[in-house]
Amino acid sequence: MKGIYISINLVFILSNFLMKNLSTIDEILRLYLDDDDFGGTYIDVIHRMIFINTLNETRAEQIKNLPEIRLYANSLNFSKALNSTAILNSGINDMLILARRYRPVECLGYIDVKVNNIVIATCDDDRNKNEAFLNATKIYYPIYMYYNCFPEINNNIISQNNIKFENRNDIASYILAGDGLSIERFNRTTYKCSAGFWAKSRFNPINYIVTAGHCYRRGASYYLLPWNSTDENVKYYVGKMLIHYLSPIDVGLIPILGNVTPVANIRNTDSKEFPQLWIKDHIVVSSNGAHLCISGLYSHVKCGNVKALSGFASTLDREDYIEKLFVVSMSTVGGDSGGPVFSYNQDLISTSINGILLGGFDYDINGDINNAIIQVTPIDFILNYNGIEIITVT
Ligand SMILES: *[C@@H]1O[C@H](CO)[C@@H](O)[C@H](O)[C@H]1NC(C)=O
Numbered sequence: 001m002k003g004i005y006i007s008i009n010l011v012f013i014l015s016n017f018l019m020k021n022l023s024t025i026d027e028i029l030r031l032y033l034d035d036d037d038f039g040g041t042y043i044d045v046i047h048r049m050i051f052i053n054t055l056n057e058t059r060a061e062q063i064k065n066l067p068e069i070r071l072y073a074n075s076l077n078f079s080k081a082l083n084s085t086a087i088l089n090s091g092i093n094d095m096l097i098l099a100r101r102y103r104p105v106e107c108l109g110y111i112d113v114k115v116n117n118i119v120i121a122t123c124d125d126d127r128n129k130n131e132a133f134l135n136a137t138k139i140y141y142p143i144y145m146y147y148n149c150f151p152e153i154n155n156n157i158i159s160q161n162n163i164k165f166e167n168r169n170d171i172a173s174y175i176l177a178g179d180g181l182s183i184e185r186f187n188r189t190t191y192k193c194s195a196g197f198w199a200k201s202r203f204n205p206i207n208y209i210v211t212a213g214h215c216y217r218r219g220a221s222y223y224l225l226p227w228n229s230t231d232e233n234v235k236y237y238v239g240k241m242l243i244h245y246l247s248p249i250d251v252g253l254i255p256i257l258g259n260v261t262p263v264a265n266i267r268n269t270d271s272k273e274f275p276q277l278w279i280k281d282h283i284v285v286s287s288n289g290a291h292l293c294i295s296g297l298y299s300h301v302k303c304g305n306v307k308a309l310s311g312f313a314s315t316l317d318r319e320d321y322i323e324k325l326f327v328v329s330m331s332t333v334g335g336d337s338g339g340p341v342f343s344y345n346q347d348l349i350s351t352s353i354n355g356i357l358l359g360g361f362d363y364d365i366n367g368d369i370n371n372a373i374i375q376v377t378p379i380d381f382i383l384n385y386n387g388i389e390i391i392t393v394t
Pocket residue numbers: 021024025
């Protein structure tokens with residue numbers, strides 16, 4: 001058994017190393033790629049390659065022969081493409097203007113570099129409601145993805161049952177990034193989310209748990225809900241959500257007032273070897289194809305690959321559009337909202353935070369979960385918008 005663990009880890013270490021390596025090369029390479037001759041890049045760890053959507057092969061040859069790039073020639077695949085970055089960017093900008101005009105609900109637009117086109121994802125149920133928008137975008141020939149979205153009530157998020165209430169303010173407990181949050185009004189659980197990470201104000205000595213803004217409920221108290229907890233009476237008061245936004249980013253801050261002690265680690269307690277992962281720093285995701293993971297109440301820790309570095313999405317109150325997000329191929333559950341999205345470092349125990357979970361689409365209309373995607377709020381906007389800094393292990 002031990003041998004199996006070791007070899008799995010070795011594969012993981014190698015692929016992780018390779019990913020960081022390709023990501024670094026990708027960043028260097030992109031300095032030389034212009035928006036008219038190329039249509040974006042993505043890294044592919046399995047093929048040990050960076051794929052570069054290429055419209056102008058003459059330009060590609062010139063770049064390949066640059067001394068700074070020649071070193072990496074074996075890792076580069078300039079493949080023929082039809083849409084340039086300039087065309088895709090202008091298409092997605094036009095679609096955001098159309099979205100503001102026609103106000104589609106539960107709708108996500110992003111540039112999928114791998115398929116070299118714009119993707120519009122929306123709920124199948126909202127097709128009629130969104131028809132004017134969908135019609136208006138047809139002139140761009142994007143790819144439409146329709147998902148089966150269930151109303152929240154069926155989505156395991158809301159449990160309206162009365163819970164016998166027992167306040168555990170006397171007992172201290174640790175709260176980690178990825179732990180559950182039980183959100184309660186009038187002693188009833190109304191919603192569940194996940195803790196994103198521990199942060200502190202840049203200006204005051206205030207400590208916060210950062211989570212998603214749509215986890216806000218008026219007047220609600222937030223309790224730590226440990227993973228796998230079968231007894232919802234065992235919970236620990238965290239505080240109330242003092243600040244929340246749905247746009248331009250989806251984020252909420254809970255000042256820690258209750259008897260919980262925040263820890264700068266990510267919960268990974270399904271793993272015997274690494275039950276907690278250290279938060280070492282935060283980084284902005286920079287490569288399509290990069291391997292990222294989430295920690296959350298229902299999904300625990302699972303991973304996927306970056307599908308898009310930017311896009312736009314309707315806010316959950318249907319009032320506005322979020323323009324700062326990135327997209328990862330992964331399926332999650334409602335209560336994972338707000339959980340940290342992170343990347344592993346070489347040592348497999350320290351991590352860098354990339355953002356928090358905003359929402360997602362799971363099963364497409366064919367019942368296929370392989371097209372599941374999540375939307376993530378990028379870490380730099382969370383920190384700058386709120387004047388907070390993330391607490392890391394020292
Ligand atoms: C990537 O790894 C190779 C060895 O596999 C090394 O030669 C190269 O310098 C690395 N590149 C970067 C940018 O880290």
